[in-house]
Amino acid sequence: MSTDVSTQTTTPAPPGRGAPSTGAPLVRILLDGVRRNMRQYGMLFALGLIVLLFQIWTGGDLLLPRNVSNLVLQNSYILILAIGMMIVIISGHIDLSVGSLMALVGGIGAVLMVEHHVAWPVAVLLTLLLGAAAGALQGFFIAYVGIPSFIVTLAGMLLFRGLTEIFLKGQTLGPFPDGLQKVANGFLPEVGPQTNYHNGTLLLGLGLVAYVVFQEVRDRRRQREFALEPLPTGLFALKLTALVAAVLVTTLLLASYKGAPVVLLILAALLVGFGYVMRNAVIGRHVYAIGGNLPAAKLSGVKDRKVTFAVFLNMGMLAALAGLVFAARFNAASPKAGVNFELEAIAAAFIGGASMSGGVGTVLGAIIGGLVLGVLNNGMNLVGVGTDWQQVIKGLVLLAAVGFDVWNKRRAGA
Amino acid sequence: MTPAPARSPKVPVSASSPAGPVLEMRSIVKTFPGVRALSDVTLSVERGEVHALCGENGAGKSTLMKVLSGVHPHGTYEGEILFEGEPCRFKDIRASEQRGIVIIHQELALVPHLSIAENVFLGNEPSRRGIIDWHEALRRVSELLRRVGLDEHPETRVADIGVGKQQLVEIAKALAKNVRLLILDEPTAALNDEDSAKLLRLMRELKSQGITSIIISHKLNEIARIADSVTILRDGRSIETLDVRDPATTEERIIRGMVGRDLDSRFPHRTPYEGPADAAPVLEIRDWTVRHPLDRGRKAVDGVSLQVRRGEIVGVAGLMGAGRTELAMSVFGRSYGHYEQGTVLKDGREVRTRTVPEAVAHGIAYVTEDRKHYGLNLGDSVSRNISLASLGALARRGVVDGHEERKVAERYRRTMNIKAPNVLEPVGRLSGGNQQKVVLSKWILAGPDVLILDEPTRGVDVGAKFEIYTVIDRLAAEGKAILLISSELPELLGMCDRVYTMAAGRLTGEVARADATQEVLMRHMTQDTPAPPAVTAGAASSEGHQA
Numbered sequence: 032m033s034t035d036v037s038t039q040t041t042t043p044a045p046p047g048r049g050a051p052s053t054g055a056p057l058v059r060i061l062l063d064g065v066r067r068n069m070r071q072y073g074m075l076f077a078l079g080l081i082v083l084l085f086q087i088w089t090g091g092d093l094l095l096p097r098n099v100s101n102l103v104l105q106n107s108y109i110l111i112l113a114i115g116m117m118i119v120i121i122s123g124h125i126d127l128s129v130g131s132l133m134a135l136v137g138g139i140g141a142v143l144m145v146e147h148h149v150a151w152p153v154a155v156l157l158t159l160l161l162g163a164a165a166g167a168l169q170g171f172f173i174a175y176v177g178i179p180s181f182i183v184t185l186a187g188m189l190l191f192r193g194l195t196e197i198f199l200k201g202q203t204l205g206p207f208p209d210g211l212q213k214v215a216n217g218f219l220p221e222v223g224p225q226t227n228y229h230n231g232t233l234l235l236g237l238g239l240v241a242y243v244v245f246q247e248v249r250d251r252r253r254q255r256e257f258a259l260e261p262l263p264t265g266l267f268a269l270k271l272t273a274l275v276a277a278v279l280v281t282t283l284l285l286a287s288y289k290g291a292p293v294v295l296l297i298l299a300a301l302l303v304g305f306g307y308v309m310r311n312a313v314i315g316r317h318v319y320a321i322g323g324n325l326p327a328a329k330l331s332g333v334k335d336r337k338v339t340f341a342v343f344l345n346m347g348m349l350a351a352l353a354g355l356v357f358a359a360r361f362n363a364a365s366p367k368a369g370v371n372f373e374l375e376a377i378a379a380a381f382i383g384g385a386s387m388s389g390g391v392g393t394v395l396g397a398i399i400g401g402l403v404l405g406v407l408n409n410g411m412n413l414v415g416v417g418t419d420w421q422q423v424i425k426g427l428v429l430l431a432a433v434g435f436d437v438w439n440k441r442r443a444g445a
Numbered sequence: 446m447t448p449a450p451a452r453s454p455k456v457p458v459s460a461s462s463p464a465g466p467v468l469e470m471r472s473i474v475k476t477f478p479g480v481r482a483l484s485d486v487t488l489s490v491e492r493g494e495v496h497a498l499c500g501e502n503g504a505g506k507s508t509l510m511k512v513l514s515g516v517h518p519h520g521t522y523e524g525e526i527l528f529e530g531e532p533c534r535f536k537d538i539r540a541s542e543q544r545g546i547v548i549i550h551q552e553l554a555l556v557p558h559l560s561i562a563e564n565v566f567l568g569n570e571p572s573r574r575g576i577i578d579w580h581e582a583l584r585r586v587s588e589l590l591r592r593v594g595l596d597e598h599p600e601t602r603v604a605d606i607g608v609g610k611q612q613l614v615e616i617a618k619a620l621a622k623n624v625r626l627l628i629l630d631e632p633t634a635a636l637n638d639e640d641s642a643k644l645l646r647l648m649r650e651l652k653s654q655g656i657t658s659i660i661i662s663h664k665l666n667e668i669a670r671i672a673d674s675v676t677i678l679r680d681g682r683s684i685e686t687l688d689v690r691d692p693a694t695t696e697e698r699i700i701r702g703m704v705g706r707d708l709d710s711r712f713p714h715r716t717p718y719e720g721p722a723d724a725a726p727v728l729e730i731r732d733w734t735v736r737h738p739l740d741r742g743r744k745a746v747d748g749v750s751l752q753v754r755r756g757e758i759v760g761v762a763g764l765m766g767a768g769r770t771e772l773a774m775s776v777f778g779r780s781y782g783h784y785e786q787g788t789v790l791k792d793g794r795e796v797r798t799r800t801v802p803e804a805v806a807h808g809i810a811y812v813t814e815d816r817k818h819y820g821l822n823l824g825d826s827v828s829r830n831i832s833l834a835s836l837g838a839l840a841r842r843g844v845v846d847g848h849e850e851r852k853v854a855e856r857y858r859r860t861m862n863i864k865a866p867n868v869l870e871p872v873g874r875l876s877g878g879n880q881q882k883v884v885l886s887k888w889i890l891a892g893p894d895v896l897i898l899d900e901p902t903r904g905v906d907v908g909a910k911f912e913i914y915t916v917i918d919r920l921a922a923e924g925k926a927i928l929l930i931s932s933e934l935p936e937l938l939g940m941c942d943r944v945y946t947m948a949a950g951r952l953t954g955e956v957a958r959a960d961a962t963q964e965v966l967m968r969h970m971t972q973d974t975p976a977p978p979a980v981t982a983g984a985a986s987s988e989g990h991q992a
Contacts, residue, residue, distance in 0.1 A: 327821055
């Protein structure tokens with residue numbers, strides 16, 4: 032047991048037996064953190080690898096400012112869906128209807144704006160409410176009637192698709208008002224003097240850096256106040272540097288083209304907002320609790336039906352948002368919009384660390400999973416891989432990601 | 446107690462037996478990432494004996510049996526295993542079963558919707574070119590069921606028979622594989638006394654048929670009744686092997702080996718409730734009647750009235766199926782069955798407890814008997830499990846104060862002595878006793894006036910049991926009213942100021958601490974019940990076997 036103690040008398044003995052004997056606590060904490068979040072670090076690493084691979088393969092085209100901007104716009108609707116889908120899957124359910132709901136919302140939005148000339152902000156609000164209502168309807172059947180979500184949303188998938196065709200009479204409808212297009216395809220407005228960069232984006236980036244630093248430092252101070260063990264200073268500095276560097280690089284890339292797409296800001300707001308809610312809000316905790324162990328959650332006083340209902344209502348609203356962004360991006364509502372998007376969103380959630388049995392996953396994970404798929408799509412398009420092989424490769428990536436997770440869990444010894 | 450079959454005592458069990466031990470495990474070392482589960486464990490089992498394996502939760506008993514049965518394949522551990530003199534290198538469970546080593550896990554591995562016959566031959570079907578020969582199967586199953594004393598038709602669905610009988614099906618399944626070494630992991634944990642007794646009788650009978658068995662058990666009286674020798678594990682090491690028939694091997698002696706210290710008493714010294722006998726009760730239940738969720742014709746709880754006072758620990762005794770858990774769960778937010786009638790009074794006023802949040806709001810907490818299914822989110826951290834029932838209090842405007850949450854969890858980890866590296870550790874990785882402490886912490890944090898504790902020490906090792914008793918005692922001293930549901934009579938006698946007894950959904954007695962003995966309680970608990978048919982079936986079959 033105590034062979035080397037004399038040489039490092041200053042190191043306090045770790046509590047509990049079986050602590051690894053290797054000296055440096057910094058490395059130990061780092062490894063411990065990686066072990067606990069193996070899946071997320073793994074996928075982040077995989078995302079980096081895929082980016083690097085395609086960066087080389089496309090001869091540097093992947094990370095051209097124009098393409099990065101494009102990448103964001105191309106994947107925004109899937110990422111929006113993936114956030115909602117992740118929450119649905121954490122709660123122990125599934126939603127197959129979101130692709131159809133997207134089409135329905137886009138269609139109704141088009142009918143309102145193009146045929147009836149409703150002002151676009153009003154139309155957007157109405158369609159978001161419509162999405163929420165559709166989600167709430169499904170949530171009612173799932174939470175209060177007790178029909179499995181797979182069945183309810185499968186029915187929803189057929190129902191919404193059919194309604195879309197009825198509303199649009201099988202036609203494609205467009206174009207959308209300019210205002211809406213500016214939101215879906217536009218960029219942050221430019222300010223200040225002429226530089227080689229987009230000033231608005233630079234300012235935003237710097238503001239974000241300041242916010243991140245402030246938040247992290249405050250968090251650390253509060254941890255001290257509560258006498259919790261904060262990260263060691265070295266590791267904290269490393270984490271902060273990495274965060275700041277990531278924000279700055281992205282900012283510079285976007286600022287050297289047209290600036291940050293408006294959709295990216297919406298996406299960032301959703302990521303931060305839902306990430307916060309899932310981590311810190313009572314309702315977020317309740318979502319994890321009902322997905323992780325429903326009977327235990329019920330017996331702890333969690334109002335499981337209300338929570339399930341809210342989860343589906345939220346999914347409906349996010350699907351509506353995705354549907355609007357999609358329709359506005361292509362400047363047309365089509366009855367065939369969003370086919371199979373639910374599957375892309377589900378795949379993103381599982382690649383990003385969700386578990387089939389529920390209770391596990393993070394909003395950031397959904398974004399990472401969605402980006403893995405997005406970068407694959409974009410990269411393979413750039414190098415000219417056909418859609419046939421793209422499907423094959425995406426299927427294999429999904430299998431590999433979840434397979435790695437299963438293998439990793441088994442190795443850890445359940 | 447029925448005498449063991451006549452042949453049994455003649456089976457030689459002495460260490461000098463010429464054949465030597467049937468099983469030898471030498472210097473077994475098994476490590477998981479970061480944890481050394483077994484270090485240098487040696488186990489030697491004589492032919493034809495019942496060998497008990499004892500130790501606190503986390504001592505390594507289950508891991509050792511997983512090594513033996515090939516769940517942890519050869520190569521993932523160090524050391525040597527000799528079975529019937531030959532070295533074993535099992536690559537999986539199938540390989541060990543082919544050699545006649547069969548393990549029956551604590552959680553039964555039966556398929557509920559399949560019949561007894563289908564379950565007995567699952568994975569081992571008598572077949573010709575992939576087609577099952579059902580005539581042959583049914584004939585053999587009938588014979589096996591006779592051997593284990595199970596009087597059920599082989600085509601009965603497993604879901605339709607009780608846990609005790611399911612256990613017998615497991616044993617029949619093992620016999621179908623020509624078992625020579627039977628390993629039972631806590632076989633009586635989920636059984637009532639009567640089914641336990643029957644199972645232990647069966648084990649003695651199997652012994653007379655030359656089957657060696659290893660039994661993992663927390664129940665020391667069981668070990669004293671059926672085991673020939675006992676090996677004690679502690680912290681992943683084999684401490685000692687004792688001869689159970691040696692008069693020096695007392696329960697206290699075994700406990701000392703398990704915990705590595707002397708326990709003066711298994712219960713904390715408790716000052717009995719001293720308030721006036723007519724003090725107003727904190728919780729009163731009146732005429733509570735609940736119907737069975739699937740069978741409305743049956744009353745799971747029938748007209749029960751009881752009261753608990755401030756600072757009092759009141760026990761609820763009853764055999765399995767007496768309706769104790771049903772009573773507790775239906776009072777706690779009607780979480781069980783269909784409510785028919787009855788009222789709940791808190792501090793003398795009638796309160797609504799129709800949902801769990803309502804019950805919690807009125808200061809009632811229920812700590813489940815089944816922590817894995819009803820108590821914990823196993824994948825989530827210690828800290829989040831502790832806070833789940835108190836998130837409202839830890840949150841401001843719907844946002845949980847994460848720092849405060851961790852601080853509180855950390856406090857409970859220290860005061861409750863929860864053995865976890867830190868509060869972010871997933872609860873699923875803790876041992877049973879520590880999981881139980883997490884569930885208790887969760888409900889203590891919720892700050893209730895009344896705690897209903899349902900089997901708070903089930904599947905918990907001796908050391909942790911004492912700690913939990915101390916916590917219960919402290920809660921009572923702080924003025925909480927405690928309703929303690931337990932199947933262990935010594936626990937009720939050691940802890941309670943009063944004990945209610947239940948049978949078949951009805952209250953059958955109320956016994957004061959001074960008058961309570963195991964015999965008195967048992968008499969009340971068996972009062973009202975119809976004569977259990979299982980006893981006669983078991984007796985008949987064992988006679989049948991001897992003939």
